[in-house]
Amino acid sequence: MSATVFDRTHYDPLIVQEVAPRDGLQIEPTWVDTPDKIALIDALSTCGFTRIEAGSFVSPKAIPALRDGEAVFQQIARPAGVIYVALVPNLKGAERALAARADELNLVMSASQTHNRANMRMSCESSLAAFDGIVRHVKGAQVRLNATVATAFGCPFEGRIDEDRVLGIVDTYREMGIAGITLADTTGMANPRQVARLVARVLERVPAADLTLHFHNTRGLGLANVLAAYEAGARRFDAALGGLGGCPFAPGASGNICTEDLVNLCDEMGIPTGIDLPKLLALSRGLPALLGHDVPGQLAKAGRNGDLHPVPDYVLQI
Amino acid sequence: MSATVFDRTHYDPLIVQEVAPRDGLQIEPTWVDTPDKIALIDALSTCGFTRIEAGSFVSPKAIPALRDGEAVFQQIARPAGVIYVALVPNLKGAERALAARADELNLVMSASQTHNRANMRMSCESSLAAFDGIVRHVKGAQVRLNATVATAFGCPFEGRIDEDRVLGIVDTYREMGIAGITLADTTGMANPRQVARLVARVLERVPAADLTLHFHNTRGLGLANVLAAYEAGARRFDAALGGLGGCPFAPGASGNICTEDLVNLCDEMGIPTGIDLPKLLALSRGLPALLGHDVPGQLAKAGRNGDLHPVPDYVLQI
Numbered sequence: 001m002s003a004t005v006f007d008r009t010h011y012d013p014l015i016v017q018e019v020a021p022r023d024g025l026q027i028e029p030t031w032v033d034t035p036d037k038i039a040l041i042d043a044l045s046t047c048g049f050t051r052i053e054a055g056s057f058v059s060p061k062a063i064p065a066l067r068d069g070e071a072v073f074q075q076i077a078r079p080a081g082v083i084y085v086a087l088v089p090n091l092k093g094a095e096r097a098l099a100a101r102a103d104e105l106n107l108v109m110s111a112s113q114t115h116n117r118a119n120m121r122m123s124c125e126s127s128l129a130a131f132d133g134i135v136r137h138v139k140g141a142q143v144r145l146n147a148t149v150a151t152a153f154g155c156p157f158e159g160r161i162d163e164d165r166v167l168g169i170v171d172t173y174r175e176m177g178i179a180g181i182t183l184a185d186t187t188g189m190a191n192p193r194q195v196a197r198l199v200a201r202v203l204e205r206v207p208a209a210d211l212t213l214h215f216h217n218t219r220g221l222g223l224a225n226v227l228a229a230y231e232a233g234a235r236r237f238d239a240a241l242g243g244l245g246g247c248p249f250a251p252g253a254s255g256n257i258c259t260e261d262l263v264n265l266c267d268e269m270g271i272p273t274g275i276d277l278p279k280l281l282a283l284s285r286g287l288p289a290l291l292g293h294d295v296p297g298q299l300a301k302a303g304r305n306g307d308l309h310p311v312p313d314y315v316l317q318i
Numbered sequence: 319m320s321a322t323v324f325d326r327t328h329y330d331p332l333i334v335q336e337v338a339p340r341d342g343l344q345i346e347p348t349w350v351d352t353p354d355k356i357a358l359i360d361a362l363s364t365c366g367f368t369r370i371e372a373g374s375f376v377s378p379k380a381i382p383a384l385r386d387g388e389a390v391f392q393q394i395a396r397p398a399g400v401i402y403v404a405l406v407p408n409l410k411g412a413e414r415a416l417a418a419r420a421d422e423l424n425l426v427m428s429a430s431q432t433h434n435r436a437n438m439r440m441s442c443e444s445s446l447a448a449f450d451g452i453v454r455h456v457k458g459a460q461v462r463l464n465a466t467v468a469t470a471f472g473c474p475f476e477g478r479i480d481e482d483r484v485l486g487i488v489d490t491y492r493e494m495g496i497a498g499i500t501l502a503d504t505t506g507m508a509n510p511r512q513v514a515r516l517v518a519r520v521l522e523r524v525p526a527a528d529l530t531l532h533f534h535n536t537r538g539l540g541l542a543n544v545l546a547a548y549e550a551g552a553r554r555f556d557a558a559l560g561g562l563g564g565c566p567f568a569p570g571a572s573g574n575i576c577t578e579d580l581v582n583l584c585d586e587m588g589i590p591t592g593i594d595l596p597k598l599l600a601l602s603r604g605l606p607a608l609l610g611h612d613v614p615g616q617l618a619k620a621g622r623n624g625d626l627h628p629v630p631d632y633v634l635q636i
Contacts (some may be wrong), residue, residue: 004322006514006546114629117636153636156627191586191624196324219623220535220579220616221586224542227510228324261538268509268539283523298538298572305507305537309474311432318435 005231011271014226015187015236016259017051017212018044021072022087023256024244026056026063030292034068034075040290041084043283048275049082053106053238057096062121072310073100079164085146089120094134097143104144107178110186111166112155119150128172135176146180147173148214153198154189163198170202181206182238185225188218188254192228199232214238215257216245217296222257223265230271237262241280242287242295258275258297260284264304277304323549329589332544334577335337335369335530336362341391341574344374344381348610349452352386352393358608359402360561360599366593371424371556374405374630391418403464407438412452415461415507422462425449425496428504429484430473436465437468446490452633453494465491466532471516472507481516488520499524500556503543506536506572510546517550531558533575534563535614540575541583548589555580559598560605560613576615577600582622588634595622626634 060067086102088094109127110116213229215222239262245255260280266273284300377383404420406412427445428434531547533540557580563573578598584591603617
């Protein structure tokens, strides 16, 4: 019997891209001051991440919570070895991100036409045309490109998404010259079997080093999906401190997979991540004060396995 | 490459034992009236479960929330094909459970001495002696026996639990004549790698039909642990409607794995459970009114994948 993800003697490192500053904060109703955003990102930069999605350059009218993208990118520390990613929806966003010295641009289009219209307010064809303009514009610039297939595992309006449609979009992205590909389960509809199958097919066309999986924990399957994707060969995953995030079109549901819960899973299984979990936990425990509400992450409440509880007094008398 | 749990063409059925009426309600601060308990169990009995842990016969002083065990067991409907399990801590509890016509007695001892003293208020040796008395007492009676190894994957006071100690307890249970074995991750410390390894070792001595896995979602790993155990050959799992439950020694943490989240995982992957998910969801959505608080389960908030959202009006104009 060949070794599965559950019983390997060697585990390849799993790369965690922290997305709370972008995908987490974007739907927060409370305004987070620019210095607080910068402090959060700078603190995250000391935890061992090699990739942080630090903001977005979308219309301030569309996402007011992230309207200070320029200031954030210009003022955060830039330690060597950390790639700071900016989400951009269009050419104007790309120009702003380049001016703010983002290391990587992340373009987003949904596999679902309806979701793309709802989320990006344009058809998929218009999105792809915009991507083409961005690729031409940044040619020669020192910037990486990534493109996300949102709703790759299901759409809250359309339901199932055809796998071949997702693969076709991946091919289109790569043909455009976009190296990095993210498959996003935008509203947490993926299941581990589906994930294993789609990731295996995508890895036939995209090297693992270029592929990111973006899972939400909407239906409690986020970490199971990570293991399924890892088993299929994926090695890079988005996650948000505290499990922040969510989707405006799936109200009441929980958000991105939680970074510290993911890192704890990896630590306990022996999968290397390079991330300092106690530092991360301390940061996560500051989120309720910063945002004014409880967050979905579990480890910050439960503590690590090694954080033992005091023995009750009465036990000593038994 | 052999098929893993992520890519099988055939999946054996997964048996879900519903434990909310016992493990869920036992720590609820709000008293649930006996008729409400009976109505909940009777409603669960129509959802397709073959096993329901319906109550416990412990000291009413220790667990006042379940002090009406007799009335519950005597008044619930008893449809054919459903086994109603009672937790019993000692001989007196076993006598009460037999008198109330429980189909199965579930005995509990922790692998951790400290946890057993904290939880059962006796040493492991005293627990085993009590089990021996129970086994003798029920000999000849029409009742099944199961025994749980609590804290089998870790103890909040002692930390790691030696695997050989768990296996030794399993052997002791079986030598006593107790057929059913439950491995319980009482405070959610298990990880999928550890689960796969321990389950494989236990299945060398216990047939899969006699083994139950009891996971908590304390650190977000409950459903990932289910898949790891299933991959290793386990087929029966405890779960609680709404994800109720928890452990008084792990305050703030979430409880048992959530039945409807587990059934949704199985439905989406094609693992047969025989459980009617829409019915179950309707029941789960009644829990906040019954208990006076929100519950951890995710599916009741997010809905099933197939519960599509209405398309926003503005989308039609794009």
